[in-house]
Amino acid sequence: MSQLPILILVLPMLLAPVLLILRNVGIMHSLVTIVLFINFFLTIILFQHVSSVENILYEVGNWPAPFGIRLNADILSVFFLIIINFMSLLCIASGKNLIEEQVNKSTSNLFYVAWLLCTTGFSGIILTDDIFNLFVFLEISSLSSYFLVSQGNYKGSTVAALQYLFIGSIAAVFILLSIGIIYMQTGTLNMQDISMKISLVDYNNSVMLALGLFLIGIGIKSAMFPLHGWIIKTYAYSPSVVTTFFSGTSTKIGIYILIRIFFDVFNNITPLQNYHLSELIIYLSLFGILVSTAYAIKQQEIKKMLALSSIAQLGYILLVAMLLIPEGITASLVHVINHSVIKTGLFLAIAIIFLNNQNIKLDDLCGLGKKYPLVMGNFIILSLGLIGIPLTAGFISKWYIVLAMLKSEYWYFTIVVLITSFMTFFYIWKMIENIYFKSTDNNESVAIKNYQIACITILTTLTIYFGIDTSLTADVAESIAYDVYYGAL
Amino acid sequence: MTYLLNFILFLIGLLIILREPNYIKKIIGLNIFQVSVFIFYILVSKINNGTPPILDVGDYVYSNPLPHVLILTAIVVSIATTSLALALVMMIKKKHNTVNEDEVKLD
Numbered sequence: 001m002s003q004l005p006i007l008i009l010v011l012p013m014l015l016a017p018v019l020l021i022l023r024n025v026g027i028m029h030s031l032v033t034i035v036l037f038i039n040f041f042l043t044i045i046l047f048q049h050v051s052s053v054e055n056i057l058y059e060v061g062n063w064p065a066p067f068g069i070r071l072n073a074d075i076l077s078v079f080f081l082i083i084i085n086f087m088s089l090l091c092i093a094s095g096k097n098l099i100e101e102q103v104n105k106s107t108s109n110l111f112y113v114a115w116l117l118c119t120t121g122f123s124g125i126i127l128t129d130d131i132f133n134l135f136v137f138l139e140i141s142s143l144s145s146y147f148l149v150s151q152g153n154y155k156g157s158t159v160a161a162l163q164y165l166f167i168g169s170i171a172a173v174f175i176l177l178s179i180g181i182i183y184m185q186t187g188t189l190n191m192q193d194i195s196m197k198i199s200l201v202d203y204n205n206s207v208m209l210a211l212g213l214f215l216i217g218i219g220i221k222s223a224m225f226p227l228h229g230w231i232i233k234t235y236a237y238s239p240s241v242v243t244t245f246f247s248g249t250s251t252k253i254g255i256y257i258l259i260r261i262f263f264d265v266f267n268n269i270t271p272l273q274n275y276h277l278s279e280l281i282i283y284l285s286l287f288g289i290l291v292s293t294a295y296a297i298k299q300q301e302i303k304k305m306l307a308l309s310s311i312a313q314l315g316y317i318l319l320v321a322m323l324l325i326p327e328g329i330t331a332s333l334v335h336v337i338n339h340s341v342i343k344t345g346l347f348l349a350i351a352i353i354f355l356n357n358q359n360i361k362l363d364d365l366c367g368l369g370k371k372y373p374l375v376m377g378n379f380i381i382l383s384l385g386l387i388g389i390p391l392t393a394g395f396i397s398k399w400y401i402v403l404a405m406l407k408s409e410y411w412y413f414t415i416v417v418l419i420t421s422f423m424t425f426f427y428i429w430k431m432i433e434n435i436y437f438k439s440t441d442n443n444e445s446v447a448i449k450n451y452q453i454a455c456i457t458i459l460t461t462l463t464i465y466f467g468i469d470t471s472l473t474a475d476v477a478e479s480i481a482y483d484v485y486y487g488a489l
Numbered sequence: 490m491t492y493l494l495n496f497i498l499f500l501i502g503l504l505i506i507l508r509e510p511n512y513i514k515k516i517i518g519l520n521i522f523q524v525s526v527f528i529f530y531i532l533v534s535k536i537n538n539g540t541p542p543i544l545d546v547g548d549y550v551y552s553n554p555l556p557h558v559l560i561l562t563a564i565v566v567s568i569a570t571t572s573l574a575l576a577l578v579m580m581i582k583k584k585h586n587t588v589n590e591d592e593v594k595l596d
């Protein structure tokens with residue numbers, strides 16, 4: 001049992017070099033699926049153990065903690081670990097023919113290698129208890145995601161990947177510099193050690209600089225409002241299976257780092273209250289929510305529209321987390337998991353219908369309701385979830401968000417939630433109108449595999465299930481939030 | 490003083506990445522940007538009158554070796570980033586026949 005955290009990291013990492021010597025794409029795909037399934041299974045066991053028994057601290061190579069590297073599986077990390085591994089498994093399981101169609105044959109084995117390394121990097125960021133390791137895993141996941149983005153079948157895919165590389169590297173260097181300053185001030189790299197020693201350090205300008213740099217780095221990674229520019233191009237030009245994967249995971253990693261560093265590690269010096277950092281983020285994300293939702297209504301391309309909607313939803317997640325009350329952190333964690341499920345489902349539906357992944361406009365949706373009743377039925381339920389209709393997961397998220405806002409001093413922001421829900425309804429309605437109430441002359445149709453329908457139905461079922469029974473989302477999130485808030489993680 | 494020079498190097502690198510339209514020059518800027526942070530780590534590890542950290546008899550003041558090791562890792566990451574960026578630039582050159590950001594058309 002105590003070996004579980006390292007197993008989750010090592011399994012996909014070990015498979016990656018094995019894939020390099022294989023030539024058969026079919027075998028490769030099944031191997032990756034099996035390993036990711038085992039990984040998901042292990043995270044479930046880990047979740048049960050951590051939530052019912054105790055946290056697992058794994059010391060790599062048996063070196064004791066402040067000197068060696070330690071993996072820390074507490075309830076917050078396991079919560080995110082399940083999301084990452086579930087989305088990775090689901091996307092790869094449903095994406096076989098998408099990868100065959102869109103990725104160049106000569107590089108498709110490298111595609112699977114990069115996929116595994118990306119998953120390892122994400123899991124590593126979540127599990128590690130060493131702040132420099134966090135940077136290394138961040139770079140592992142980023143480098144492989146630049147490659148994944150560059151494999152799209154657009155002319156602009158490589159350009160999008162290179163631009164993502166520049167902005168991502170800037171973020172990584174900011175984080176590296178910030179880690180350097182923190183090391184300079186505390187003399188340690190272990191997160192729990194930092195959290196104890198940082199309170200002994202005078203609250204001086206260098207700590208402030210470190211926190212600011214870290215915030216900018218995380219802001220880029222989690223698409224915080226003025227730093228969100230990369231997300232639209234990246235989502236629009238990557239292979240559709242990669243878009244589906246990233247929509248549920250890559251920005252959520254930024255949120256995880258934010259919660260881990262600013263609420264857990266630096267809990268003793270309360271960095272967000274000082275210098276009005278939290279207020280700044282609140283107003284920026286409020287502005288971001290309104291602007292990106294307005295742009296989403298205008299947008300004609302569906303992938304870009306969904307990317308803009310992602311920015312708005314991430315704005316909500318950041319906003320409620322920055323209210324700095326336990327209810328706010330609960331709402332933000334609930335919305336992380338619900339938005340992951342809903343947005344992955346929406347992107348997956350678009351991905352499996354538009355196999356060639358070229359310029360998917362709103363008009364291309366015309367008449368699809370008759371052609372693919374099953375997929376489009378799922379699509380509609382998921383998009384209702386995005387608006388926040390009762391009995392879907394989106395409603396639970398909105399409920400907790402509004403509750404948190406009413407509890408805080410920013411109660412008047414609830415109006416913004418209502419306004420943006422209406423605005424979301426506008427662009428969702430434009431899609432529904434095209435799907436069900438317009439016909440088209442185009443009679444071509446793609447054969448949709450049963451396993452793809454199964455995957456999207458799983459996501460829809462989860463959306464409805466999380467909308468009715470909140471014991472897996474809200475109750476867990478609440479216990480995490482109170483632990484984080486009172487520093488008992 | 491050295492910290493100030495280092496900070497200027499940091500700003501030069503950031504400015505080149507953000508302002509320069511040529512991708513190759515952008516990559517050079519990225520390298521300058523990363524190296525400025527590496528130098529920062531090395532500066533942190535230096536202790537006044539410190540000797541190289543080699544185990545020897547007697548008590549003496551020695552420089553902190555840990556930042557050097559960390560930076561070794563970061564240099565490897567930086568090399569990987571640079572080579573990936575150069576590979577992407579080669580692909581862009583093949584597809585678009587230019588390495589200038591302003592001339593590249595996305596669609």
